Amino acid sequence: MPVTMPVFPVKQSDAAPPRLPWPATLAALTAIAALLVTSGSFTGGNALTLMALMAALLGLRLTPWRLPAQSWAHWAARAPLYAFLIYLNWDKLNDPSTWLFDVTAVSAFGMLAAAELVVQAARTPEPGESTGGAIFLLSGFVFLAACTTDQVTVIRVASPLYFGFAALSAAGFEGGMSRREGRASRTRRGLATLAALTLGAVIYLAFWTFRAPLMQLGAGALRGHEGAESTGVSSQPTLGPTFGQRGSLQRVLRLQGDGSGETYLRGAAYDTYRQGRWGPAESERRFHPVGMANLRGGASGALLQVSTLAPVRGMLFIPLSATGLRLADDETGQAQRDRGSGEFRVSTPVPAPYELTFGGKGAFPLIDNTLTPGERARDLAVPPEIDPRVRALARQITQTATTPAAKAAAVQAFLLQNFQYSLTTDPGHGDPVSGFVLGRKAAHCEFFASAAVILMRCAGVPARYVTGYYAHESEGAGVTVVRQQDAHAWAEAWTTPSGWATVDATPADGRPPATADPAPAGRKVAEWIADRIAALRAWVGQFTTAQILGALAALVAVYFGGQWLWRRWRGGAGGDKGFAYAHASEMDALARRFEVWLARGGAPCPPQTPWAAHIEEHGLPMAQAFVAHYNAVRFGPPPAANGLDALHAEMAHLERNAATHPRAEAVA
């Protein structure tokens, strides 16, 4: 490879490197500018670095200056830039678990990508190679990093520019038509440009039209962004024209294990009905800490693991028949329970995965199976605003039933057979439940649940209103996923001596499997990808930054060390690439010395001329021996063991006798 003489980077003389293609350069400048603007400030280390990078890129486009071709030069440019940027952004990068797509980490990686982009642009490419491709790809990453912020105005201005330049760059448009090209070629180029710009415009319009779902997808992948959708069950259900909890496809829970036959995941129960609203509200409950010893269930029970995937205000969703609860280690001791409603909660909004056990010898149910007199009274209370005809209807329905269980069954059958499900309903002016029971006959599950509770109370069965999720969607073997749209309301009746029993009076076409929108395939794929990323993130989060950097440094050392060892081994065996390859740096040094000798003698050798021709042309017969010997070592079969020593000796001889160099004399 051509050797240039001084130590600092110099212009490669006559074989000029290809210019940076201007579409890729402009795309890169647009992306870096977008990152600069969305970073928020124009002062501060990051902003100034970005501006310096933009200036450098512009300079590289306008001048033919490049870094020397040796790899040390690239690393000499790259290492300080990276070190400086990592230093500036250390607080964003020091936790590896954030590397997988936290917003701040992504913007820091965007800065590193911008730095790498400029290093790639400054590189001397191999003959025939263009660095446009690398610049284009890196600019894409920088632009994505800029888009992770919410500054829509900037994105709106920057995207058409970026997509336009990117389209031109991808179309291979290098610009600069020579005069020699004919009209047909110009037409062709013009059409190609038009096609590229049209494609860019189409992509931009598509991007802009679908920006909402795209941003949602991005927000789903990025942490640190609040999900746009709300999840969890309400703190105080209110009977209204639509089901208040009706929600989105957002995944809320994942159930794994053999207890996953459980479908009703209860969150909280409500026992006080007042004017279309169930209470007490969450804020009015009395939570007491729970000793974990009390929560361990029977040893031989079925196991269900519940993972929470979205914020649910710390609520734990537990089926009625659960007998044991085991929390994650760092949440043990945080659990609180409201005994009356059977609601369990922890203090973190998204609880860590917890385990439930079912059955097992000598196990007590988690949801208390006792009814204090006060609770009994509340659970039997029929509020005064309920129409007396409802009471009469209840007695009529349950007249043939003797046990509480039978009465509950009768109420459930009545509601199922005589009422229709409808997502919307008109609650009317009076009491909504009375109106529903006596006249409306088409409403959503909250009404059905409320009506069931009120009717059962009228019939003398203690009952309460429960909100939670209905699990039905299988995600694979033994795994069930629960989405926000599976939120449901049902009733619980006290049917002694078994305790509380679930009474779901909503017709089948009103329960979530029928009313839930099936998740589209695209969403399922996106969720699968998000799960893999979350798993990777969790795995990476186990390590500290020091460990990861240490591992990377070890890999790099192994790579370069292995290469060096390989070269030595091959060189020692006189491998195919020969002696010169194994001793490349020594040969390089000798070559450089010779070129310096030539230059000092006033006859610098251009890179296209072989030395032999050059010394013959300039009348330097004393160098013939060295050149012949050097060529034999460099291009010929492996020499004897001391081959290089002779070369060094000859070079030294030439340098010593430089004073008697005919050209030097002439110059001097």
Place this chain on the structure above:
Amino acid sequence: MNLDVAAQASRLEDNLGRVIQGKGDSIRLVVTALLAGGHVLLEDVPGVGKTTLAKSLARSVGGIFRRVQFTPDLLPADILGSAFYNPKEGTFGFRPGPIFANIVLADEINRTSPRTQAALLEVMSENQITIEGERRDLPQPFFVIATQNSTDFHGTYPLPEAQLDRFAVRVTLGYPDFADELDILQSQHAAHPFDTLLPVLTCDELRQLQAQVKTVRMDTSVAQYLLRLVEHTRADPRLRLGLSPRASLMLYRMAQAHAAVLGRDFVLPDDVRALAVPTLAHRIALDTRARTESGGGQAGVIQDALDAIPVPR
């Protein structure tokens, strides 16, 4: 060893030098091409000794020599041979044409129609003939030396690019200078030196030399340099047709042969540079504008490539 190649080549050159005075470079090119296993195209003005050189080369190497005089009415069967019906035995026989020889002189190759020129395509690149569906191999070594005038336009059919690509080198002789021409006149005073020329190599020896040439070492950096030259021409906007992989292969062999002739067992970039113009110039096709403008023509394009690509050190 390789001294053999250098020594034998030198003997061959001396032998040829007795007949062609003063054209040492051209003679060396022809000998290099012979050792590289390629074919030679001698292109020059009439009367400078092209046919004499070809005949002398043929005489210097023992072996079968055939001459084909290309005329406009020549048919492919006249070159390759034809099948004929033998009524006595009731079968078809094959009468081989003049191409079945070790050295073939194709004189005035551009005076015959393209149909006949095309007959040589397979012969020169693959050393075999396919006639009547049957494949016949040519004798080894097989060497075609063709001559043509560059200046005549009447009654000539310029060789197609495919045919030109099959010649390893295009050699020009040029007019001899004063002293050499005087030498020519005086040496042909009584008799032509050609009449007393004797062979210096046998066919087997030539085959051995060709095999030895193939063992000459070429470092990867030199091969890369060679390829960069070739690639540079492919990107040149002046060219309608750039260099083919056959061109790079031919230059590779020629560089090996050149190094062997100079007594080295490894190739230097200098060898590649020395052979670039003769080996590559005749293969490229300039587009119309470049052909009419000045700029050195084909040789100029190759020289530009040589000036643009840095030499490995």
